[in-house]
Amino acid sequence: MSWRGNRAGAQRIYFLRHPGRELTAAGARNDAILTRHPGFVEEALPWLDAVYRFSLRLTAGNEAEADDVTQEAFLRAYRHWPTYQRGSSARAWLFTIARNVFLRGRERQTRRAETLESELPGFAMTNLSMETRHDDAATDPEQEFFASFVDDEVIRAIEQLPSDFREVVVLSDMEGLNYAEISDVIGAPLGTVKSRLYRGRRQLQRLLYDYALEMGYTREAPHG
Amino acid sequence: MADSQSGSCQHTLEQFWEFIDQECDAETSERLQAHLAACQSCFPQYDFQRAYRVFLAQRCRQQAPAELRKKIFLALLEEERLK
Numbered sequence: 001m002s003w004r005g006n007r008a009g010a011q012r013i014y015f016l017r018h019p020g021r022e023l024t025a026a027g028a029r030n031d032a033i034l035t036r037h038p039g040f041v042e043e044a045l046p047w048l049d050a051v052y053r054f055s056l057r058l059t060a061g062n063e064a065e066a067d068d069v070t071q072e073a074f075l076r077a078y079r080h081w082p083t084y085q086r087g088s089s090a091r092a093w094l095f096t097i098a099r100n101v102f103l104r105g106r107e108r109q110t111r112r113a114e115t116l117e118s119e120l121p122g123f124a125m126t127n128l129s130m131e132t133r134h135d136d137a138a139t140d141p142e143q144e145f146f147a148s149f150v151d152d153e154v155i156r157a158i159e160q161l162p163s164d165f166r167e168v169v170v171l172s173d174m175e176g177l178n179y180a181e182i183s184d185v186i187g188a189p190l191g192t193v194k195s196r197l198y199r200g201r202r203q204l205q206r207l208l209y210d211y212a213l214e215m216g217y218t219r220e221a222p223h224g
Numbered sequence: 225m226a227d228s229q230s231g232s233c234q235h236t237l238e239q240f241w242e243f244i245d246q247e248c249d250a251e252t253s254e255r256l257q258a259h260l261a262a263c264q265s266c267f268p269q270y271d272f273q274r275a276y277r278v279f280l281a282q283r284c285r286q287q288a289p290a291e292l293r294k295k296i297f298l299a300l301l302e303e304e305r306l307k
Contacts, residue, residue: 036304048296052288067292074296078303154279172245173280179247198241201273208276 037081043090044077050175051094057170058102060159069105073098092181095171099185157207165200172197232259236266244274 034041051073055066076097077084084093158166171177171185182193236259242248243256260270 034300034304048293049285049287052292053286056286067289067295070288070292071296071299075299075303078300154276173277176281179245194242198238201241204276205269205273208272 034078037078039086040078040081043084043086044074044081044094047091047094048074050091051098054095054167054170054175055098055102057158057166057174058099058163060166061155065102065105069098069102072101076101089177089181089184091175092177092184095175095177095185096187099167154208157204160207161200161203165196165203168193168196169200169204173201233263233265236260236263237269240266240270241273244270244277 048070052066052070055069055073056063059065059069073094077094080097084090158169161169167186168182171182172179177185179190179193179197182197183190186193188196236256239248239252239256240260243253243260248256260267
């Protein structure tokens with residue numbers, strides 16, 4: 001066995017003993033194994049969490065489906081890595097692939113359902129556990145509101161949005177893509193992105209702002 | 225009192241998301257900033273949405289499950305092996 005083969009084998013054993021540690025932003029160890037497409041480890045793998053979150057929102061919280069979408073998206077990304085324009089937004093490129101995987105999966109489900117003349121199962125709403133907590137968030141009324149309003153309520157409100165609105169809200173508000181990147185991901189003009197964001201946020205506002213008013217969490221302008 | 229015309233407030237509300245998203249040009253940003261700082265009607269909504277953005281950006285950082293990472297890594301290894 002070659003030196004590289006020995007090393008790869010050792011890394012694979014390490015990975016199996018330490019699942020989850022290989023696909024990190026550091027990623028240097030993977031370079032010795034994933035040699036087919038240079039740059040994939042450094043540019044694509046760091047976005048695994050973001051793609052998973054986006055998939056989770058696309059599927060309205062269906063974790064099993066989000067797993068499948070994420071895995072298929074990364075496999076396709078790996079196969080088609082040579083088509084990725086180095087220096088462009090790998091994150092937006094990966095979101096585009098994940099979205100296509102999701103939409104094609106839904107098309108297949110719909111066709112299958114039509115064939116079987118049965119209804120699609122309802123999309124499960126799952127409560128998410130947020131990993132990062134900011135105990136110092138309650139420094140102003142609005143932050144206090146969100147701290148007390150609990151994450152699940154906001155996530156549930158987002159999941160209640162129509163899918164066209166939900167995906168742009170998630171890409172912008174949760175993942176921080178700019179309008180141009182979102183336009184690339186969903187394949188729609190900037191004007192459509194703005195319009196859907198505006199309407200999606202308006203719906204969220206109706207759900208959340210009324211509650212904030214009711215709870216007395218909003219504050220007046222500093223200079224009246 | 226800020227621009228008291230309801231039209232100005234309506235115009236602000238239509239643009240304040242672009243302001244929060246930092247997608248406005250400098251001139252528009254300055255104008256909106258001045259309006260929001262003084263308008264009792266627009267500021268609470270702006271402040272609330274800004275807090276909402278901070279909340280989502282900071283707290284919705286869920287990570288992919290370790291088992292999924294493992295599956296993806298092994299699938300990529302397999303893909304590499306089949307090249």
